[in-house]
Amino acid sequence: MTPVGTGTLRATTTFGLMAGPLLTMVDSSVVNVATSALARELHTGLDTVQWAVSGYLLALSAGLAATSYLARRYGTLPVYAAAMIGFTAASAACAVAPGAYTLITARAVQGLAAAPLVPLAMSMLLGERGGAGGRRIPAATGILLFLAPALGPSLGGLLLAGGGWRWIFLINVPAGLYGLLALRAAPRTLTPPPQPDARIDWAGLALLSAGLPLTVFGLSRGATHGWTAPAALIPLAGGALLLAAYARWSAGRPHAALDLRVLRDRRSALALLLSVSASVVAFTALFLLPVFTQQVQGHTALATGLALLPQGVVMGLATALGERISARVGARRLVMAGFTVLAVAGTGLTALDARTPLWATSALLTARAAGIGIVVTPLLGVLLQPLGADRIADGTTVFTIAQRLGGALGVGVLSSLLAARTATAGPVGAFHQVGVVLAVLAAVSALPAARLPGAGAGAAAEGPVT
Template sequence: MWRISLVIVFGAFVSMLDTSLVNVGLDAIGTDLHASLAQVQWVASAYLIALAVSLPLCGWLGRKVGVGRLWLAAFAAFTVASGLCALAGDVGWLVALRVVQGAAAGLLVPAGQTILGQAVGPQRLGRVMSILGIAVSSGPAIGPSVGGVLLNSLSWQWLFLINLPIGVIGIALGLRYVPRGERAEVPRLDWTGFALIGLGLPMFVYAVTRWGERATLADASVLVPLVLGIAGLVAFGLRRREHPLLDLRLFRDPVYAAASTSSAFIGAAMFGAMLLFPLYFQILRGADVVTTGLSLISLGVGTMIVLPLSGWLTDKYGGGIVALCGNVLSVVTTLPFAFLGAGTSAVTLQILLFLRGLALALSAVPAGTTAFAAVRREQLPDATTQVNILQRVGGAVGGALFAVVLAQHLPGGAEHAFQLAFWWVTGASVVAVGWTIWLFLAQRAAKAERPLATVAT
């Protein structure tokens, strides 16, 4: 079990690291490839859009070829695409290769979660998922600092070459330890459903990201993809089919519905704050990229230290109560940033970031783990895909919302703008507390029903 878990971590870490690692080098890439800022931005955007497109396919592909084979193929494609990105001679080829890289990354995390869920069962799922959570949470956190260190002494190509040794080791271990999974008879791919969600999800993510950049919904580059994205997602949700691309009937289970939707709101507060913290150090405190990355290490350390405990607590007491405590702690550790100014001591900031890392460990993983534990083994591919989609959407909306608040108030003073933005993060964490209360109550009701069902039997 632990061997499989540690191997799966390789794929999760490298895919999540890349979401923030390359962003640091966009300026260097644009200069070297003689590309404009608008062109080079697509190096980051293409990755995220392709990731969103491939996510809905994970469940269907996992059943068709075996989820272990899918994971190995996605990891291999990601690694090869990384090497080719370093060889790209112009920005057009680099963007195209980033599409391949992003599509592979979109399959790695949910496929890995499915492998673990099917291998260990619900009783130990929390402890195992907490190991995967270390990679998922630490990757984006350390990406800027790793990227800054690499660019300090090496060329931008090393932002991609760094993936090669990780990929080779991970694939070699995966070939030895990862179970290939069972091939199942699957219906034809729901092409109409894939077209709707394959258009709607990336359009929506792109639109809210642009909203955060432009700070207005009136811009056509925001409004048009936003309308198309919402229309596609709504049409997919309303569509009725015997064998849909994603089985939305899972949401009939109260525990699954509460846990999966809680993940979306937790994702909004978590990823939204991860966008603000680097800007906080760079704009308000004048730190460079490397210093900013090093300043955020305490956040990742707090998360990594407590995640194993978080998994054990989830298995023992249920994810609802653990996630509730984690979100309450998130509120407590975010609220001070709404009052702190530019002259706050570095020690105070590091203590708060460390404590917020503890809160993240106690909130994000338990909610997702509870969703996976609420479904049957054969439903795990759909569950992992849906939870990842909700986390992505929640993170995109949270990041865009907080970026808009910050951008609109920066002209009036950076200190006031950041304080106001952190009030919004605190509010998002309060909403997440409300949703995890629902999860806690749903879990308690489900436990109360089980003895009655046993007696009736």
């Protein structure tokens, strides 16, 4: 029998596995450009429509809690396919929503269905050895994964101008259906068999599914209401307590909702910590730079979106290239080099002002994208290397959660810094200070990266985690 996670996937199967992550990451940001149109056409306020954005992200965070258990119990591929069906159906419901509250409800269902798509697709594409000794990431896969966040605002603007807000959701339906058809070619050996006797950890699921969205909600409210305001402090503290309670609850449990033993290897834990740092550096700039180009430099949303596209392509290419180079030079040197590039590019952010041409801003973003691309894949490989095939879904889910929490933390904290410093230093000066923070964080992160595996070193030196 062919071992799990080996062999070469057909192009149609690869597309089927990429359709879900691409759609869910685009939908994380695509609605942002349509909030004014939604409020106007649905005859409601912006504060109500904003829940179409927040509800999706919060439901997605809650759904991540059950991803690993569902994959173990029913099989990775069947759960991925079911999530794709749910996401496609919820997208159709969003497209025909007659009112704001119906749309918000459909968006929450869409987010819940989207939760398993990224970690499960990653686990199937990376194979048994997490990219280090099994299947390699196709270049097109890397491009799509990192082009998606930049594509959201651009695609949203084009669809909004061409056909109205309903097309933002309607376009998901044919893409989702085609992705489902493509999955029919997936080999049966792609994933481990389901474990019908896997127990469900109800208490753990409750702690995680409440703690994750509360934490994300608190981080988002901190940027708008202030970190000491009850609207931010209460959910943030509550979410942190619930997540800490889950960590204590799951210790030593053989059927935990999300197996945190994947971090028992010291290098895996270090890789996860560095991935959080990379997420802060990546997502903060991706969120704040469009604000800078539009509000300070005066560019349109469409022009800004087009300027973001090259970084997605470069980041995808760098991701695929980094995965290949890592096997030769080791994760240590590659991750240190990537963080060094990010530190230099962060310093470059301090050179931007109101008169900087958009092409120059795009070039700087592209340099940052190369740095992020060569950092992420080696870190994921180190995290997953010690894991058996039946724990890959746990590893990719932990990695996805860490990235989302890191991104939310970075955006929340540095948005607050930007707002606070704008009053005294002006918008350009405040943005420069954010650039300094990102540069310092990247430079500091390069130091512990020296403890990652080098060329020819096995990441599983401490033994497999089973």
